[in-house]
Amino acid sequence: MRFGFSFCVVLVCLIGLAVSRSPGDEPRKAPRPNIVLIVSDDHGWGDYSFMGHPQVQTPNLDRLARESVTFRHGYVPSSLCCPSLASIITGLYPHQSRITSNDPPLPPGMAAKDFHQSKAFLDGRETMNRHLEAVRTLPTLLKAEGYRSLQTGKWWQGDYRRGGFTHGMTRGQRHGDDGLEIGRKTMAPINEFMDEAVRDRTPFFLWYAPMMPHDPHTPPERLLKKYRGVAPSDQVARYWGMIDWFDETVGELLGRVHQLGLDDNTIVVYLADNGWIQDPAASGYAAKSKQSQYDGGLRTPIMIRWPGHASPRSADELALSIDIAPTLLAALGQSPPREMQGVNLLDEKALGARKAIFGECFTHNAVDLNNPAANLRWRWEIEWPWKLILPHAANEPDGKIELYDLSKDPNEKQNLAAEQPEIVARMRDATDKWWNPAAKNVP
Numbered sequence: 001m002r003f004g005f006s007f008c009v010v011l012v013c014l015i016g017l018a019v020s021r022s023p024g025d026e027p028r029k030a031p032r033p034n035i036v037l038i039v040s041d042d043h044g045w046g047d048y049s050f051m052g053h054p055q056v057q058t059p060n061l062d063r064l065a066r067e068s069v070t071f072r073h074g075y076v077p078s079s080l081c082c083p084s085l086a087s088i089i090t091g092l093y094p095h096q097s098r099i100t101s102n103d104p105p106l107p108p109g110m111a112a113k114d115f116h117q118s119k120a121f122l123d124g125r126e127t128m129n130r131h132l133e134a135v136r137t138l139p140t141l142l143k144a145e146g147y148r149s150l151q152t153g154k155w156w157q158g159d160y161r162r163g164g165f166t167h168g169m170t171r172g173q174r175h176g177d178d179g180l181e182i183g184r185k186t187m188a189p190i191n192e193f194m195d196e197a198v199r200d201r202t203p204f205f206l207w208y209a210p211m212m213p214h215d216p217h218t219p220p221e222r223l224l225k226k227y228r229g230v231a232p233s234d235q236v237a238r239y240w241g242m243i244d245w246f247d248e249t250v251g252e253l254l255g256r257v258h259q260l261g262l263d264d265n266t267i268v269v270y271l272a273d274n275g276w277i278q279d280p281a282a283s284g285y286a287a288k289s290k291q292s293q294y295d296g297g298l299r300t301p302i303m304i305r306w307p308g309h310a311s312p313r314s315a316d317e318l319a320l321s322i323d324i325a326p327t328l329l330a331a332l333g334q335s336p337p338r339e340m341q342g343v344n345l346l347d348e349k350a351l352g353a354r355k356a357i358f359g360e361c362f363t364h365n366a367v368d369l370n371n372p373a374a375n376l377r378w379r380w381e382i383e384w385p386w387k388l389i390l391p392h393a394a395n396e397p398d399g400k401i402e403l404y405d406l407s408k409d410p411n412e413k414q415n416l417a418a419e420q421p422e423i424v425a426r427m428r429d430a431t432d433k434w435w436n437p438a439a440k441n442v443p
Contacts, residue, residue, distance in 0.1 A: 032145065032203040033306065034266040035328055036257065039088065039209040040246055041081065041154055042290060043272035045299040047243055055230045056240050060251035064270060068303035069310050069346065071319035075382070076274055077359035079290055079297030081175065082128075082156040084273040084321065085209065089137050089163060091325025091340040093360065095372035095435055098131040100362040102156070102175075104369060116174065125174070127369045129158040136337055138325050140164030142205050145332055150193040152182040153209035154273070165207070167193055176211065183210030183249040191256055198260050208253060209273070213242030215283060220245060232280050239278040264307045267331060269324055272300040293361050293378040293389045293402075294412050302345070306331070310346050317351040318382060320359070356383040356427075358434045363395055373437035381431045382406070386420075388427040392437065403427075 047053050050062040051072065076084045078094050086092075086099040094100040104124020106115055115121050139149040143164060151160035151168035154176050160168025169179035169189055182189065190206065197204040219241030226244070231237035250270075257266055275297045277289035288294040302319045304310055304327065323342035329335070330344040343350040361378045368374035376392040378399070385407035391399025403417040403424055417424050432439075 031265055033331060034203055034262055035205045036266055036268045037207055038250060038268065038270045040272045041209065041211050041214040042274065042276040043213055043243065044276045045295065045301065048301065051301060055227065056243050058243065058247040060247045060254065061270070064254065064268065064303055064305060067312050068305040069313055069315055071302040071315045071317065071345070073316070074271060074300050074302030074319040075298050075357060075359060076300060076321045078361050079274045079292055080362065080364065081154065081273050083362060085154060085156060086132060088321050088324055090135050091322050091336065091342055092135060093322060093341070094362060095360060096339060097135050098370065098372055099128055100372050100375045101364060101366040103365045104128065105367060106365045124369060129162050132157040133162055137164045138328065139205060141329065147203050147205050148197060149205040149207070150190065151179065151207045152189060153179050154211055155179055180211045182208070183212050183246065187249065187252055190253060194256060194260060210246065210249065212246035212249065213239060217242050235283055236278050236280050267328065268305040270303040271321055275299060288412065291364065293380055295410065298359060304345060318354065318357045318384060319345055320357045356381050356430060358431060376437050379431050379435065381427050383427055386423055386427065388424060388431065390428060390431060
């Protein structure tokens with residue numbers, strides 16, 4: 001009797017549950033995280049308070065660094081804006097996407113000032129835009145997961161929709177057109193986008209890549225005044241003021257995320273697109289900086305904040321910007337496309353298994369838009385503490401193989417290649433196995 005009574009009770013309970021639950025009442029999954037990707041523009045790797053700069057003040061980035069997994073030895077593969085940004089959005093090396101340079105080939109005899117208005121320039125940019133459309137981008141992959149996405153700031157590959165964004169500011173001019181107003185003039189498009197996503201309960205991806213601290217270095221007078229008394233020159237004071245101004249916009253952006261109650265369910269990623277060393281006597285950059293094969297052009301802190309999922313720490317492991325796409329996809333439980341060679345930066349086992357990182361620098365104007373090897377200047381590899389630089393003879397005929405011990409020589413002043421031939425040979429073999437431009441153009 002007891003068994004029969006118990007069975008009836010259980011049966012009644014199960015029937016009650018079935019009746020009370022409607023067909024659409026399946027157990028709900030945790031909401032998918034929003035993603036905010038912050039990219040500063042032409043920003044030296046040491047020019048932050050948390051990286052030890054004695055004058056530059058970056059309180060908002062400092063706080064983000066404390067709340068993040070912060071890779072102090074992060075890198076971009078290429079020290080030039082367009083290929084670097086393309087690598088971030090695709091998770092591919094420039095030689096894989098074929099977006100290697102800032103601009104198409106300059107026709108012989110044409111003045112540079114006339115080039116941007118020419119048919120050759122427009123046709124070349126169209127070729128570069130089609131290269132991007134031929135590969136999968138983060139916005140495209142996230143759209144398949146139900147995300148909406150917003151492009152703001154620097155964007156080289158035509159209309160924002162060509163990169164897979166659902167929303168955006170750039171309509172197609174060289175490196176950003178209307179998108180370049182973000183940060184310097186307004187944050188309204190970002191605020192409106194986030195407000196709408198919250199209202200519609202839709203996960204979002206935000207690309208915040210303002211032209212900051214990129215020149216023109218025109219910080220507010222209050223910030224210029226702040227640094228004029230401590231900087232070695234007016235040019236340096238202007239650059240430092242731009243960093244401070246950019247930091248203020250980061251504070252405004254992350255403050256809005258907090259105000260909307262999104263902190264705990266938002267992944268925030270930060271890096272710079274390439275480095276910058278301000279020339280103290282001129283408005284441009286100094287040697288061993290942007291466009292170079294040195295850490296002054298390639299190194300950047302990389303930060304990932306994801307409360308409850310990524311415990312904050314100062315990370316010693318090497319990180320590369322092509323790691324960002326697979327890291328974000330892994331956060332959604334997705335496997336990255338096979339062509340992505342980066343690792344999940346939140347997977348400490350994968351980080352521990354990594355032995356080296358690689359990169360490549362190309363000509364500012366391409367030689368051949370369809371052949372990455374034709375545009376190559378240097379390949380480089382870091383196998384800590386060693387950094388190897390291999391010049392490509394076609395574009396660097398006077399270049400020498402360089403080897404540096406970054407643990408003792410972070411400014412790359414003492415070339416040890418002649419003293420360490422075995423290390424050079426081993427690292428050169430590893431670099432050739434990664435990408436040998438003499439063997440094939442595109443993997």
